[in-house]
Amino acid sequence: MFGLIGHLTSLAHAQSVANELGYPEYADRGLDFWCSAPPQIVDTIKVTSLTGETIEGRYVESCFLPEMLANRRIKAATRKIVNAMAHAQKHGIDITALGGFSSIIFENFNLYQIQQVRNIKLEFERFTTGNTHTAYIICKQVEQASRQLGISLSNATVAICGATGDIGSGVCRWLNARTDVKEMLLIARDRARLSALQEELGRGQVVGLEEALPQADIIVWVASMPKGVEIDPNGLKHPCLIVDGGYPKNMATQIQHPEVYVLNGGIVEHSLDIDWRIMSIAKMEVPARQLFACFAESMILEFEKLYTNFSWGRNQIGVEKMEQIGQWSVKHGFKPLLVN
Numbered sequence: 001m002f003g004l005i006g007h008l009t010s011l012a013h014a015q016s017v018a019n020e021l022g023y024p025e026y027a028d029r030g031l032d033f034w035c036s037a038p039p040q041i042v043d044t045i046k047v048t049s050l051t052g053e054t055i056e057g058r059y060v061e062s063c064f065l066p067e068m069l070a071n072r073r074i075k076a077a078t079r080k081i082v083n084a085m086a087h088a089q090k091h092g093i094d095i096t097a098l099g100g101f102s103s104i105i106f107e108n109f110n111l112y113q114i115q116q117v118r119n120i121k122l123e124f125e126r127f128t129t130g131n132t133h134t135a136y137i138i139c140k141q142v143e144q145a146s147r148q149l150g151i152s153l154s155n156a157t158v159a160i161c162g163a164t165g166d167i168g169s170g171v172c173r174w175l176n177a178r179t180d181v182k183e184m185l186l187i188a189r190d191r192a193r194l195s196a197l198q199e200e201l202g203r204g205q206v207v208g209l210e211e212a213l214p215q216a217d218i219i220v221w222v223a224s225m226p227k228g229v230e231i232d233p234n235g236l237k238h239p240c241l242i243v244d245g246g247y248p249k250n251m252a253t254q255i256q257h258p259e260v261y262v263l264n265g266g267i268v269e270h271s272l273d274i275d276w277r278i279m280s281i282a283k284m285e286v287p288a289r290q291l292f293a294c295f296a297e298s299m300i301l302e303f304e305k306l307y308t309n310f311s312w313g314r315n316q317i318g319v320e321k322m323e324q325i326g327q328w329s330v331k332h333g334f335k336p337l338l339v340n
């Protein structure tokens with residue numbers, strides 16, 4: 001059985017969907033309440049591969065909210081993640097993806113140290129960040145959507161916001177090794193990590209966001225920001241392809257410009273309908289078929305009977321593993337979401 005650990009994007013989002021899912025007692029409660037709420041299994045899922053095999057999974061809501069980080073409720077945030085992991089393990093889930101901020105919190109706050117959660121000793125090999133598949137799908141979106149829009153990678157400048165992150169560094173490695181992209185602009189806050197990445201790649205310009213945006217034909221957003229930023233589409237190149245892989249979205253507003261194309265980044269579409277209800281809450285356009293690539297990674301590992309933390313640790317996503325998960329992704333019927 002596979003599992004997905006996820007969370008909602010804001011307190012307002014959580015309050016608005018709790019009723020709909022049959023949790024009226026959560027609907028009008030504030031951040032303090034969510035800080036003490038236990039994890040819940042809120043969905044049972046069935047997915048069928050193109051090979052014909054059907055697998056079953058569970059969605060575990062951790063009750064983490066990004067406001068916990070913004071309000072420095074760090075202890076609550078970390079407890080949410082380890083409690084959700086213990087919950088998944090207690091329910092016999094073999095391989096669980098740590099969606100959105102779950103893996104970021106796990107790594108940033110070194111939660112390896114909290115292996116014992118009440119009577120459960122966490123077996124970390126039962127969890128995967130899902131980031132290898134996410135990085136692979138974002139790269140395929142860049143390659144295929146740029147072709148749809150007539151942007152040639154060999155003439156293109158690609159800005160990667162969150163370049164030094166787990167997904168961002170995987171994307172940079174792929175663009176460097178597997179494409180002929182003309183220029184890469186590397187964006188993040190920590191200069192030392194940017195220099196280390198630049199040295200590893202042997203290329204790429206380290207620039208600030210303001211300087212990068214007007215130069216970029218393609219912008220990949222994979223920064224771990226609890227709230228999105230506003231950008232002015234008139235200050236971008238036209239055409240410009242934006243692949244927003246953040247969860248919550250890195251861009252705060254819906255961009256309305258005829259030559260700026262915004263793609264939901266790190267999203268796959270499955271070839272067959274999936275029996276679940278969570279993706280309508282996550283506001284997918286086609287909720288029966290579209291899902292986060294990190295979640296798809298745990299499904300793929302279950303289909304392949306690979307009960308191991310395929311994606312783990314930080315900044316170790318290499319192109320060979322991306323290629324491997326990519327082959328399995330195609331085999332089981334997942335496709336990157338492209339421009340309509």
Ligand code: NDP
Pocket residue numbers: 099100101103104130131134161162163164165166167168187188189190191193222223224225245246247248265266267292293294295
């Ligand atoms: P990491 O924490 O590993 O990396 C985050 C990156 O963002 C770092 O480079 C960090 O560098 C940078 N960053 C953070 N804040 C800012 C900022 N204000 N301005 C510029 N750069 C910033 O995160 P992941 O790679 O694991 O995840 C990245 C995003 O992808 C998250 O939003 C996550 O929720 C989402 N995600 C999406 C998935 C999907 O299936 N679509 C799956 C998993 C994750 P620095 O701190 O130096 O600025």
Ligand code: OCD
Pocket residue numbers: 005006007008017018021023026040042061099100101247278279281282292294295
């Ligand atoms: C990307 O990084 C993946 C993160 C994905 C998060 C998925 C969100 C799914 C939304 C469904 C959640 C329903 C929870 C309702 C909570 C009610 C109270 C227990």
